[in-house]
Amino acid sequence: MKKGSETVKRIIFGHVGACIILLCVVPILFIGHQLFWGFEIKVDQTPAESLEEDLIVVGFSQLGSESGWRTAHTASIQQALTKDAGYFLIFNNARQMQDNQIKAIRSFISQRVDYIVFAPVIEDGWDTVLQEAKDAGIPVIVTDRMVNVQDDSLYTAWIGTDTREEGKRAGRWLETYLEQKQRQTEEINIVVLKGTIGSTAEIGRTKGFGEIAAQHGNWHILESVTAEFTANKAKEVMRSMLRRYPEMDVLISQNDDMTMGAIEAMQEAGVSYGEGGDVTVISFDATRDALELVKEGRINVDVECNPVQGAYVAEIIQKLEDKELVEKRYVVEENIFTRENAAADLGKRTY
Ligand code: GYE
Numbered sequence: 001m002k003k004g005s006e007t008v009k010r011i012i013f014g015h016v017g018a019c020i021i022l023l024c025v026v027p028i029l030f031i032g033h034q035l036f037w038g039f040e041i042k043v044d045q046t047p048a049e050s051l052e053e054d055l056i057v058v059g060f061s062q063l064g065s066e067s068g069w070r071t072a073h074t075a076s077i078q079q080a081l082t083k084d085a086g087y088f089l090i091f092n093n094a095r096q097m098q099d100n101q102i103k104a105i106r107s108f109i110s111q112r113v114d115y116i117v118f119a120p121v122i123e124d125g126w127d128t129v130l131q132e133a134k135d136a137g138i139p140v141i142v143t144d145r146m147v148n149v150q151d152d153s154l155y156t157a158w159i160g161t162d163t164r165e166e167g168k169r170a171g172r173w174l175e176t177y178l179e180q181k182q183r184q185t186e187e188i189n190i191v192v193l194k195g196t197i198g199s200t201a202e203i204g205r206t207k208g209f210g211e212i213a214a215q216h217g218n219w220h221i222l223e224s225v226t227a228e229f230t231a232n233k234a235k236e237v238m239r240s241m242l243r244r245y246p247e248m249d250v251l252i253s254q255n256d257d258m259t260m261g262a263i264e265a266m267q268e269a270g271v272s273y274g275e276g277g278d279v280t281v282i283s284f285d286a287t288r289d290a291l292e293l294v295k296e297g298r299i300n301v302d303v304e305c306n307p308v309q310g311a312y313v314a315e316i317i318q319k320l321e322d323k324e325l326v327e328k329r330y331v332v333e334e335n336i337f338t339r340e341n342a343a344a345d346l347g348k349r350t351y
Contacts, residue, residue: 055088056317059108061118063145064096066229067257068287072351073144073307077117080310087314096121096196096228102129109136115317116140122198123148130154141316143309145200152328156320159312159330163201166303167208169336170252170282173301174219175212177280185218191241192224193234193253193262201305202226205254205284222248227258234261242269250280256290259283259299274298275339286337288349294342302342306332307351 058081062074074091081087090113094100098121108116109132116138120126126147131154133140139156146158178184190213195202206224213219222245227234234253241248242265251273253259259281266273273279275297283290286304293299312330319326337345 053083053088055083056086056115056321057088057090057111057113058115058117058317059090059092059104059111059113061092061094061101061104061108061116063094063101063119063121065093066096067255067285068289068351069255069257069285069305069307072287073119073309075351076308076310077143077313078310080314081117081317085314087317094121098122098125105129105133109133109138112136113138115320117143117313119144120147120200121145121196123200123203124198127151127154139320141313143313144307157316157326157328157330159309159316159332160200161305161334162331163204163305164208165204166284166305166334167205167210168212169208169303170205170284170301171209171212173303173336173338174250174280174282175216177300188216188219188249189245189247190219190221190250190252191245191248192221193237193251193258194224194226195229195254195258197226201229201284202254209252227261229255229257231257231261231264234258235265236261238262238265239269242266242271248279250282252282254284255305256283256285256287256302259290259293263293263298274300286335287351288346291337291342291346291349294337294339295346297339300338302337304334304336306334308332 060077060081062070064070065074078089078091081089090108092104094104101118101121105116105118106129116133118140120142123146127149130140130147130149134154140154142155142158144160146160147155149155178188192206194206213221223241225237225241227237234257238261251262253262263273263281266279271279273281281299283299283302284305286302290299290302294302309332312332316326
């Protein structure tokens with residue numbers, strides 16, 4: 001009898017003890033996890049507030065924060081999808097890693113968001129996760145870069161820029177410039193700083209410029225190297241290219257951040273560039289900082305890429321809410337800037 005009650009006690013206290021330990025340890029582990037991962041786990045929160053206020057819940061997977069252009073693109077989406085406008089926005093930064101984007105999208109699906117918006121880091125590899133979103137009945141709006149999927153019905157709409165046309169514009173500008181300088185028959189040595197390999201901006205700009213370059217037997221692309229759209233990497237790559245190609249005439253840099261890095265490398269190496277310099281500089285994006293350099297003649301031409309896409313995303317969502325049909329592709333307007341027109345635009349530039 002005594003033995004029996006001891007056993008019962010042991011069982012009861014054994015369980016109680018285990019419960020107490022669990023109750024103490026689990027919150028400690030949870031807090032530790034929160035402190036360690038910070039806001040990145042924001043993606044797993046349940047948007048309870050959105051239910052109370054009847055907001056449209058949007059999960060936005062941004063590919064990274066690699067450039068000034070990206071900062072402007074993020075801001076544009078955040079400014080359009082505000083609470084005042086009726087949205088509950090869940091933001092996740094994938095730090096240029098596709099795996100992180102896939103995780104974020106899966107998390108949006110498990111939270112049953114109303115819409116998924118995402119800017120894909122590269123074009124390939126989205127079929128499976130987008131199929132999961134489709135099966136869950138969540139419309140996906142792709143912004144900025146494009147996806148390459150077998151079945152176009154895996155996304156509802158895409159809003160972005162015509163990067164191939166941007167590449168062509170750079171090529172056509174170089175044609176005209178060389179004619180004006182009466183250098184159209186000279187041998188022209190070109191180096192290219194590419195963006196993230198496999199991203200729409202890299203694919204389109206390379207292709208577009210390549211199409212024009214192919215029409216000129218005297219244009220020689222000495223080397224194309226990726227610097228992943230970042231200034232630091234571009235500075236490193238450019239240092240090495242300057243050592244290897246002293247005969248370089250033209251730099252094509254697929255975004256402004258890389259151009260800034262390359263300019264630093266040229267300055268360090270004592271190489272002259274821009275108007276009147278040895279290296280003609282062609283850039284993409286036309287952010288405010290870069291336009292200042294265009295105005296000063298340090299960048300010869302900047303082909304605009306427009307990051308202000310948030311309002312269009314909101315418009316697409318509103319149409320879908322109203323059960324209206326939406327276009328599959330929306331392309332934003334873009335310009336091209338040289339010393340002649342850069343100053344005039346700087347005043348009204350929002351990014
Ligand atoms: O040009 C670059 C950014 O995808 C168009 O990505 C975008 C490009 C933009 O990092 O600065």
